[in-house]
Amino acid sequence: MSSNIIQWFPGHMAKARREATEKMHLVDVVIELVDARIPESSRNPMINEIVGNKPRIIALNKSDLADSEVTNLWLDYYESQNIPAVAIDSQHNKGLRKLQQRIQAIMADYFEKQKERGVKPRAIRLMILGIPNVGKSTLINRFVGKNQAQTGNKPGVTKAQRWLKINKDFELLDTPGILWPKFEDPNVGTKLGITGAIKDTLLYMDDLALFLLAYYQENHVDLLVNRYNVTQDDVLNNTPVDLLIKITEKMNLRDDYEAASQRIIFDYRKNNLGSVTLDKVEQVTHE
Numbered sequence: 001m002s003s004n005i006i007q008w009f010p011g012h013m014a015k016a017r018r019e020a021t022e023k024m025h026l027v028d029v030v031i032e033l034v035d036a037r038i039p040e041s042s043r044n045p046m047i048n049e050i051v052g053n054k055p056r057i058i059a060l061n062k063s064d065l066a067d068s069e070v071t072n073l074w075l076d077y078y079e080s081q082n083i084p085a086v087a088i089d090s091q092h093n094k095g096l097r098k099l100q101q102r103i104q105a106i107m108a109d110y111f112e113k114q115k116e117r118g119v120k121p122r123a124i125r126l127m128i129l130g131i132p133n134v135g136k137s138t139l140i141n142r143f144v145g146k147n148q149a150q151t152g153n154k155p156g157v158t159k160a161q162r163w164l165k166i167n168k169d170f171e172l173l174d175t176p177g178i179l180w181p182k183f184e185d186p187n188v189g190t191k192l193g194i195t196g197a198i199k200d201t202l203l204y205m206d207d208l209a210l211f212l213l214a215y216y217q218e219n220h221v222d223l224l225v226n227r228y229n230v231t232q233d234d235v236l237n238n239t240p241v242d243l244l245i246k247i248t249e250k251m252n253l254r255d256d257y258e259a260a261s262q263r264i265i266f267d268y269r270k271n272n273l274g275s276v277t278l279d280k281v282e283q284v285t286h287e
């Protein structure tokens with residue numbers, strides 16, 4: 001995580017914040033994009049200050065990889081905080097219609113008032129905000145089609161904001177706001193690593209795997225049993241380290257724990273260990 005901090009801190013953070021804030025006044029609604037497997041851990045720590053009073057919707061992306069029951073709990077939680085929230089899967093084009101409908105509902109009152117004053121309705125202007133790798137580009141491409149989203153700018157040339165047309169009802173800023181992740185809490189850093197939000201070269205795979213094993217030992221014993229040919233007893237009555245040693249043996253990797261760890265992490269990312277959400281709503285409601 002430390003290299004990641006160096007990468008972002010402090011100039012990049014200030015610049016990212018400034019850029020996001022500058023764009024804010026151009027848009028009607030902000031789409032805060034998070035990873036449905038770690039909805040809270042993938043939020044920017046200053047998101048509320050950055051968004052301010054601007055209407056916002058949280059889109060839990062990659063919902064195809066998350067536990068749908070837990071996703072629903074998270075949606076309820078955000079709605080209870082008066083933030084509209086929807087689950088989407090940008091990769092497979094799921095939930096995007098609903099996302100648009102919710103955004104229209106957010107703006108309905110405003111446009112109704114404008115209409116009463118004789119102002120013609122116009123397209124709703126959107127911006128996508130989120131930390132790296134949550135799927136901002138994928139969502140933009142889904143919204144507007146690949147060709148439009150390619151901006152073709154030359155390096156080093158500051159580009160003007162461009163509006164991409166989604167349909168007659170929506171326009172989207174062509175560049176998403178890229179914000180920095182939370183990194184004050186080591187568990188958050190680990191979860192960001194597990195889900196692939198941070199470059200693998202910056203991480204110790206065995207740290208990630210041990211965290212993941214401990215989480216499954218507590219919450220999803222059967223998924224480990226099914227995947228790694230270990231027994232319930234192996235899972236329940238071993239420390240994460242001893243369990244990793246056992247799984248490494250089962251993988252015929254002798255004592256290459258790093259390789260075994262890498263496989264476990266890739267299994268998680270590819271859903272070979274089930275669709276498991278790593279953030280629990282209780283974490284935020286019990287704080």
Ligand code: GDP
Nearest residue numbers: 061062063089090091132133134135136137138
């Ligand atoms: P950005 O850095 O926020 O622009 O993220 P990208 O759009 O580059 O996406 C990061 C990775 O996540 C890519 O490999 C995408 O294919 C993948 N991805 C994006 N959205 C989804 C989704 O809804 N489901 C799944 N399974 N993968 C996704």
